[in-house]
Amino acid sequence: xxxxxxxxxxxxxxxxxxxxxxxxxxxxxxxxxxxxxxxxxxxxxxxxxxxxxxxxxxxxxxxxxxxxxxxxxxxxxxxxxxxxxxxxxxxxxxxxxxxxxxxxxxxxxxxxxxxxxxxxxxxxxxxxxxxxxxxxxxxxxxxxxxxxxxxxxxxxxxxxxxxxxxxxxxxxxxxxxxxxxxxxxxxxxxxxxxxxxxxxxxxxxxxxxxxxxxxxxxxxxxxxxxxxxxxxxxxxxxxxxxxxxxxxxxxxxxxxxxxxxxxxxxxxxxxxxxxxxxxxxxxxxxxxxxxxxxxxxxxxxxxxxxxxxxxx
Amino acid sequence: xxxxxxxxxxxxxxxxxxxxxxxxxxxxxxxxxxxxxxxxxxxxxxxxxxxxxxxxxxxxxxxxxxxxxxxxxxxxxxxxxxxxxxxxxxxxxxxxxxxxxxxxxxxxxxxxxxxxxxxxxxxxxxxxxxxxxxxxxxxxxxxxxxxxxxxxxxxxxxxxxxxxxxxxxxxxxxxxxxxxxxxxxxxxxxxxxxxxxxxxxxxxxxxxxxxxxxxxxxxxxxxxxxxxxxxxxxxxxxxxxxxxxxxxxxxxxxxxxxxxxxxxxxxxxxxxxxxxxxxxxxxxxxxxxxxxxxxxxxxxxxxxxxxxxxxx
Numbered sequence: 001x002x003x004x005x006x007x008x009x010x011x012x013x014x015x016x017x018x019x020x021x022x023x024x025x026x027x028x029x030x031x032x033x034x035x036x037x038x039x040x041x042x043x044x045x046x047x048x049x050x051x052x053x054x055x056x057x058x059x060x061x062x063x064x065x066x067x068x069x070x071x072x073x074x075x076x077x078x079x080x081x082x083x084x085x086x087x088x089x090x091x092x093x094x095x096x097x098x099x100x101x102x103x104x105x106x107x108x109x110x111x112x113x114x115x116x117x118x119x120x121x122x123x124x125x126x127x128x129x130x131x132x133x134x135x136x137x138x139x140x141x142x143x144x145x146x147x148x149x150x151x152x153x154x155x156x157x158x159x160x161x162x163x164x165x166x167x168x169x170x171x172x173x174x175x176x177x178x179x180x181x182x183x184x185x186x187x188x189x190x191x192x193x194x195x196x197x198x199x200x201x202x203x204x205x206x207x208x209x210x211x212x213x214x215x216x217x218x219x220x221x222x223x224x225x226x227x228x229x230x231x232x233x234x235x236x237x238x239x240x241x242x243x244x245x246x247x248x249x250x251x252x253x254x255x256x257x258x259x260x261x262x263x264x265x266x267x268x269x270x271x272x273x274x275x276x277x278x279x280x281x282x283x284x285x286x287x288x289x290x291x292x293x294x295x296x297x298x299x300x301x302x303x304x305x306x307x308x309x310x311x312x
Numbered sequence: 313x314x315x316x317x318x319x320x321x322x323x324x325x326x327x328x329x330x331x332x333x334x335x336x337x338x339x340x341x342x343x344x345x346x347x348x349x350x351x352x353x354x355x356x357x358x359x360x361x362x363x364x365x366x367x368x369x370x371x372x373x374x375x376x377x378x379x380x381x382x383x384x385x386x387x388x389x390x391x392x393x394x395x396x397x398x399x400x401x402x403x404x405x406x407x408x409x410x411x412x413x414x415x416x417x418x419x420x421x422x423x424x425x426x427x428x429x430x431x432x433x434x435x436x437x438x439x440x441x442x443x444x445x446x447x448x449x450x451x452x453x454x455x456x457x458x459x460x461x462x463x464x465x466x467x468x469x470x471x472x473x474x475x476x477x478x479x480x481x482x483x484x485x486x487x488x489x490x491x492x493x494x495x496x497x498x499x500x501x502x503x504x505x506x507x508x509x510x511x512x513x514x515x516x517x518x519x520x521x522x523x524x525x526x527x528x529x530x531x532x533x534x535x536x537x538x539x540x541x542x543x544x545x546x547x548x549x550x551x552x553x554x555x556x557x558x559x560x561x562x563x564x565x566x567x568x569x570x571x572x573x574x575x576x577x578x579x580x581x582x583x584x585x586x587x588x589x590x591x592x593x594x595x596x597x598x599x600x601x602x603x604x605x606x607x608x609x610x611x612x613x614x615x616x617x618x619x620x621x622x623x624x
Contacts, residue, residue, distance in 0.1 A: 113583075153465075
């Protein structure tokens with residue numbers, strides 16, 4: 001039996017699609033009548049404190065989100081394997097966000113926006129993509145896809161990850177020891193890391209001060225569509241104010257929705273979107289997890305299982 | 313002998329580079345002492361009225377610009393072949409502009425900018441690239457390169473040109489008879505046409521009214537980095553005002569610099585840059601034309617010669 005436990009999204013819609021994909025395998029929602037001991041899989045988004053109570057025969061926790069940082073903090077998380085959502089559609093949308101924001105800053109959008117507001121005709125030629133170095137933090141599925149898109153456009157792409165991840169055409173850096181060298185050649189920093197105790201707060205003043213200066217007119221740029229927990233917003237405000245950063249595109253925040261009194265709203269070179277870079281797609285999610293449940297019921301191993309020790 | 317006749321750019325810098333590339337072949341500037349009858353090639357940018365006087369043995373006019381619309385209107389243009397500049401670096405920079413502006417509008421930049429100004433957290437998911445149709449007008453070197461970049465990002469790409477130009481993965485339309493069908497499936501219209509009597513003013517109210525509606529939240533979008541003569545600015549102001557267009561990115565204008573009293577400056581969804589989408593590169597230009605002069609002096613035919621009857 002598959003139990004759906006989804007908050008803040010259309011649980012009924014997901015249930016209907018899962019039933020169509022898995023029938024005759026039973027699919028239930030929280031308010032349906034069922035015996036918790038029959039539940040072998042639970043599909044969760046923002047699970048309540050009692051979400052896992054009585055699920056004594058659970059085989060796997062299936063996560064609607066690609067990031068499991070919040071789920072791993074659940075006080076009653078059972079020992080069953082956790083499966084992450086690896087979603088091609090979400091991956092492509094995340095790359096859409098990355099490309100749009102990287103190219104906007106490469107083309108010096110802030111400069112021309114200020115000129116337009118002043119009715120000023122100030123000819124200045126932005127650098128070519130091949131003259132602009134994009135540094136991607138995190139080379140999982142999302143980082144690798146973004147790198148491929150940026151390479152196709154001619155950008156110089158470099159990456160930094162926990163362990164060495166060789167990707168053709170990308171200069172790869174790994175671990176704490178190579179972080180400064182990675183930053184020192186980066187004009188536009190793109191964060192696609194998972195949120196873990198090691199990466200929390202990594203987007204801070206010290207990091208910003210090590211980015212390459214002189215490559216991009218106005219200063220280096222931060223693009224963060226990963227998690228608000230990666231960033232120190234007080235440090236971003238300071239860096240945008242003193243020129244350590246030339247601009248920032250932020251889709252995530254320490255507190256969401258971003259509070260109305262946050263100073264970020266009013267900073268001209270700070271581009272805010274309300275956590276909409278990429279969303280998990282119902283069709284893709286049902287197709288992905290229905291295949292995983294069928295395979296596991298047929299005796300095959302689970303895929304994309306979270307390693308709790310590393311946190312993703 | 314090569315004569316340089318360049319206004320508004322660094323003629324001395326070009327001359328130095330041409331001399332280094334062509335020596336011992338003679339290279340002169342306007343103020344140098346030379347016999348006009350010795351001039352076999354003239355390299356021009358914004359030539360004065362007397363630019364071609366006395367050049368009785370001219371073999372070719374070499375244009376610094378990729379677009380020759382202004383040159384073709386020169387009152388004393390000789391009969392010699394005109395060679396267009398085909399510049400890989402300029403092509404790549406033009407694609408940079410196109411990608412930055414297409415992705416900005418696909419990601420609904422105007423909507424989120426307005427939300428930020430109002431400190432409003434309004435979650436709304438932009439369409440994926442694959443759900444967004446970009447229609448490219450003009451499939452010369454620039455159009456084809458932009459199409460390849462957009463295809464690599466997953467966009468639906470369609471094109472319209474004077475004659476059928478088949479490009480893999482692109483839905484091709486040609487001629488006046490297929491213009492409406494091309495527009496009717498286009499969410500973001502990108503103009504990369506040459507400016508000719510046939511294409512002057514083609515970006516007008518009638519064209520805008522035929523673009524697809526309902527594809528892109530806020531309405532269809534115009535992106536014009538080609539020539540100001542392609543656009544009717546009064547029609548753009550009207551279309552942005554009444555919602556026929558959701559937004560526009562303009563790098564060129566009917567009169568440049570754009571006059572301080574133009575209403576375009578103040579329209580929130582109109583993104584103005586001062587004719588900086590792409591510039592011809594000195595190194596690339598010298599390398600390209602030095603090779604053409606050497607080959608022609610060795611008896612080989614000229615390449616990229618303008619067809620005066622079609623105007624490019």
